[in-house]
Amino acid sequence: MWRDSVLVAGKDLRIELRSRVVLNQVAPFSLVVLVLFAFTLGPSRAPMAKAAPGLFWVTVLFAAVLAVQRSVSLESSEARDGLRLSGLDPAGVFLGKAMALMAELVVLEVLLGAGVVLFYGVHVRSALDLVAACVAGTVGLAAAGTLYGALAGGLRVRETLLPFLLLPVAAPVLLAGTRAWQAALGTAAGGAGDPWLRLLCVFAAVYVALGVVIFGPILEAS
Amino acid sequence: MSTPVAAWSRRRAWTVRAVGIAALVSLAATVWLGIWVTPPDQVQHDLVRLVYIHPPIAWVALYLAFGIGALGSVLWLWRRTRSPFWDRLASASIEVGTVFTALTLVTGSIWGRPTWGVWWAWDARLTSTALLLVMELGYLALRRVPGDPEARARRCAVAAIIAAVDVPIVHFSVVWWRTLHQGATVLNANLSPTIHGSMAWTLLLGFVAVTLVFVWMLLVRLRIETLEQALEGAELDEALQERWAEGDTEAALASPAGVGEP
Amino acid sequence: MSYIAAGYAAALVTMGLYAGLLLRRRRRLEALAERTGGDAP
Numbered sequence: 001m002w003r004d005s006v007l008v009a010g011k012d013l014r015i016e017l018r019s020r021v022v023l024n025q026v027a028p029f030s031l032v033v034l035v036l037f038a039f040t041l042g043p044s045r046a047p048m049a050k051a052a053p054g055l056f057w058v059t060v061l062f063a064a065v066l067a068v069q070r071s072v073s074l075e076s077s078e079a080r081d082g083l084r085l086s087g088l089d090p091a092g093v094f095l096g097k098a099m100a101l102m103a104e105l106v107v108l109e110v111l112l113g114a115g116v117v118l119f120y121g122v123h124v125r126s127a128l129d130l131v132a133a134c135v136a137g138t139v140g141l142a143a144a145g146t147l148y149g150a151l152a153g154g155l156r157v158r159e160t161l162l163p164f165l166l167l168p169v170a171a172p173v174l175l176a177g178t179r180a181w182q183a184a185l186g187t188a189a190g191g192a193g194d195p196w197l198r199l200l201c202v203f204a205a206v207y208v209a210l211g212v213v214i215f216g217p218i219l220e221a222s
Numbered sequence: 223m224s225t226p227v228a229a230w231s232r233r234r235a236w237t238v239r240a241v242g243i244a245a246l247v248s249l250a251a252t253v254w255l256g257i258w259v260t261p262p263d264q265v266q267h268d269l270v271r272l273v274y275i276h277p278p279i280a281w282v283a284l285y286l287a288f289g290i291g292a293l294g295s296v297l298w299l300w301r302r303t304r305s306p307f308w309d310r311l312a313s314a315s316i317e318v319g320t321v322f323t324a325l326t327l328v329t330g331s332i333w334g335r336p337t338w339g340v341w342w343a344w345d346a347r348l349t350s351t352a353l354l355l356v357m358e359l360g361y362l363a364l365r366r367v368p369g370d371p372e373a374r375a376r377r378c379a380v381a382a383i384i385a386a387v388d389v390p391i392v393h394f395s396v397v398w399w400r401t402l403h404q405g406a407t408v409l410n411a412n413l414s415p416t417i418h419g420s421m422a423w424t425l426l427l428g429f430v431a432v433t434l435v436f437v438w439m440l441l442v443r444l445r446i447e448t449l450e451q452a453l454e455g456a457e458l459d460e461a462l463q464e465r466w467a468e469g470d471t472e473a474a475l476a477s478p479a480g481v482g483e484p
Numbered sequence: 485m486s487y488i489a490a491g492y493a494a495a496l497v498t499m500g501l502y503a504g505l506l507l508r509r510r511r512r513l514e515a516l517a518e519r520t521g522g523d524a525p
Contacts, residue, residue: 144384147380147384148384151364151381155367155369161360161363161364164356164359165364165381168353168360168385168388169357169384171353172388172391195398196398202391203391210387214380214383217376217380218377218380220373220376253492269487269488271488272487272492275495321502325499333491435499438503442506445510446509449510449517450513452517453516453520456516456517460516460519
């Protein structure tokens with residue numbers, strides 16, 4: 001299973017390195033979103049700094065939807081059949097695509113994080129907490145995104161259906177991520193970020209486990 | 223699947239009718255008791271009367287309908303118990319459940335306005351119910367995508383399970399987020415002591431009534447699903463024939479000479 | 485008081501409307517089944 005996942009992850013990432021779609025299109029898109037938010041909240045920095053955690057995670061969520069669409073579109077319908085017949089372990093395929101997606105999202109988040117710190121003037125109290133929340137949240141997003149991506153993959157209405165399916169399910173990540181970031185930035189109303197970090201980890205664990213178990217049937221359906 | 227679809231046994235049809243009548247009667251009784259017979263609450267005064275319908279509707283929507291949907295999905299996916307019946311049951315249950323979920327939000331909102339002063343409050347229960355509604359709508363959208371029924375069943379079953387797994391997570395996250403709602407006084411398994419006497423009985427009746435309504439709707443929807451799947455080709459043929467007939471009539475009206483000219 | 489009426493009305497009307505929709509759909513399908521002989525493929 002792990003060998004297959006590394007194979008698939010390598011393929012996806014190599015395609016990304018060569019085509020640079022995520023880097024050239026999704027990343028600028030997310031930065032544009034950040035700027036647009038600044039238009040609505042600014043120009044004074046106080047409201048921006050306050051809203052920064054939430055805006056960061058909302059932007060990440062939207063970028064994730066785009067990244068999932070891209071990840072799914074890497075395979076045409078013939079390639080999808082090929083994937084099924086190739087004898088690769090479906091769980092391995094799931095983990096591979098999820099890992100590739102996660103790598104792309106992490107790069108995006110580093111960029112966005114820098115953008116948020118720069119544009120919104122936030123003071124970072126604990127960078128480690130920020131990173132931990134990002135990692136845990138991203139694992140969950142990548143897992144859930146890969147699942148829904150494969151589910152809606154072959155459908156013609158994929159573009160409109162995918163966000164509709166993914167975003168509600170990803171809502172806990174948005175909520176927990178925001179709260180965890182608020183705690184890490186010292187702007188939390190009260191209470192530590194720990195329970196939220198734990199929630200992110202639970203979400204990630206649940207969806208990775210679910211994906212490993214259920215990806216076989218999903219591949220059969222697409 | 224070669225048995226004639228029209229063979230809906232007399233006994234089954236009669237059972238469905240009986241459930242429907244029981245639902246109607248118990249619902250009417252609940253309304254009568256709830257609005258006129260039971261006393262007003264000490265704190266909420268007359269507003270407490272909504273407790274006889276809102277929590278039952280919420281219970282049916284959140285636990286019963288979606289629970290059956292998730293269970294049916296699992297049973298369909300699991301090879302040992304796979305049968306088209308589970309797919310139909312899950313789909314029917316979630317569709318009826320969506321109506322109840324929306325109704326939960328509406329009645330909750332109506333109850334909330336005089337109680338909290340706002341039409342909508344981001345409290346734990348309302349928020350997670352709203353998210354569930356969106357997830358159910360997503361399921362219904364997925365269901366409408368045309369294609370091979372087996373593939374569709376598989377897609378929807380997986381989608382239902384992914385959403386079902388999320389429901390407890392959403393629930394906890396939103397509960398931690400905030401809580402305005404009464405802390406589960408009404409959904410306690412052993413009718414909590416905060417509701418007494420005739421109110422408790424009416425509440426129980428309310429649960430029974432709304433559950434019966436759901437069961438009846440589920441049975442009817444299930445029948446519809448079975449018929450639809452069996453008659454897929456026939457529906458399309460009839461629709462096509464209607465279009466062609468329309469075309470003929472239009473042509474006949476347009477050109478005085480000759481009927482059926484293109 | 486009107487809120488209670490609104491609440492009950494919303495519930496009853498919604499349930500009634502949906503029930504009506506279901507019954508109408510079922511009746512149409514049953515009629516279709518009868519016309520086409522109702523044999524499942």
